[in-house]
Each structure stands twice: as C-alpha cells, then as structure tokens.
Amino acid sequence: MKTESIQQIKAALATIETRDDERIDQWKKDERSGVQQALAQWDRRIQRHEKELALFAEMQEFENKAHAQGHRLIVGIDEVGRGPLAGPVVAAAVILPEGFNLLGxxxxxxxxxxxxxxxxxxxxxxxxxxxxxxxxxNKIDEINIYQASKLAMGIALEDLCFIPDYLLIDAMKLDVNIPQESIIKGDARSISIASASIVAKVVRDRLMEDYAKMYPGYGFEHNAGYGTKEHLLGIQQQGICAIHRKTFAPIKNLC
Incomplete structure (x- = not known):
C-alpha cells in the first residue's frame, strides 16, 4: 500500500468535520512529525467547532421554549450605542426562521x-x-439615553414586515401588548438577540463611518463615537460637532 504524502493527509483533514472518521486512527499511528502536527492542528479546529456547536445549542434555549409554548414569530431585539459621545442609538429586531443554523x-x-x-x-x-x-x-439629549434606547427598540419592532407573537429583549421591557421576556445579557444567551446585536452594530458602525467623512478629526470611522483618546483629542483641538450628545460628559462641560 502506497504511503500518503503529508500534503495529501493535510488536504484530507481539511474536509473532515467529525472525530468518527476511521482515517484519524490510522494517521495517529503515522510516526512522521508532519502528520502528527497536522493532526494536532486538525484537533484544535475540531475543538473550536465543537465549542461553537455547544454554544449554538445553548443559545437556542429561549427560542426553543417559546416554540414549545406555541409561538412561531419570535423576535430578538437589541440596541447598540448607549455609551458613545456622538451619533444615534440604533436598535434591531430580528425574526429568525425555526431551524435557523448559523454557527458563530x-x-x-x-x-x-x-x-x-x-x-x-x-x-x-x-x-x-x-x-x-x-x-x-438630539432626541437622546431630550429624553435621556435609556428612554432613547427603549424608543429605538419600539421603532425597530414597528419596522418589521410581520407582527411577532413573542419578544426576546436584551435587558429591557417594551410597552406593547405582545408577550415578552427580558433577558439579562441576552445578546450572549439568545441566538435571536445576538443576531439583532450584530445587525444593529454593523448598521451603526457603517453610519458612523459615513459621519467620519462629514466630521473628520474625531476618528468616528475607528471609534464609532465612543470616548477614545483619539476622539477626546479631536474634541480638544476642534470642539464638538453637530452629532455630539450635549448631555454626555465631558461634552456637557463644554456647552
């Protein structure tokens, strides 16, 4: 029997996603250091994959419970942008299909x-x-960031194409007549809320990149409006711009 080259084994390992492939035991007996290194690298990849699978299963707990209670259109809601010194707060509401599968x-x-x-x-x-x-x-300065976050979530809910029958919300309660569950650290515990977190974050970051072109010198394309050293230096050198939150320190001390 012709011995497989190390490159052939590496190529084969790249296609193997489970530990029950009988070739793994054969290769473990191969004394070539290159084969053993390839196996070790494969094992680390599989361990990462197994952790992703376990986390994904764990993060479906709230959705599975809601489905078991008869709910079908389950929406996850989250917001980003409470802490920045500039720009809006952005919320997303995401309805995922039953059987949604997206590791990571x-x-x-x-x-x-x-x-x-x-x-x-x-x-x-x-x-x-x-x-x-x-x-x-402007609205954040008018009603405070907590109420603005709640308002953004409500707007996101109304922006959906369908009326959901159950809400999973990150650490918040909304004044709507729909059954809901407020989950502390929900963006790390619910697949629907995590998805909303990702959508809201990407939408807001891209918006702040656009604002960086309108208001250069604050590093909005890097810091998304958070109070980084670059951002604070920009405020010190050129003052505040039109999208700064005037009720947030240290900006409120400059107004």
Missing part, C-alpha cells in the same frame, strides 16, 4: 469587525424579517 453568532462585542460583517450578511439572507430603529443625538 454571538454578542456583537465579542466578534471582530470582519466576522460581524460575515454574520450580518448571512442573517440578512436567512431572517424572516429585520427591523431597524434609530434615535438621534
């Missing part, structure tokens, strides 16, 4: 920008409906 979905803050963009595209492709709600800096 998690709290948007835990993901790289590249991964968020990839997941955003897939969520757009698979979701039954997506609603977006935005509340600008």
């Amino acid at each position: 979905v998690n709290d948007s803050k835990k993901l790289s920008a590249k991964k968020r963009d990839e997941l955003y595209n897939e969520i757009q492709n698979q979701a039954i409906s997506i609603g977006i709600g935005m509340v600008d800096h």
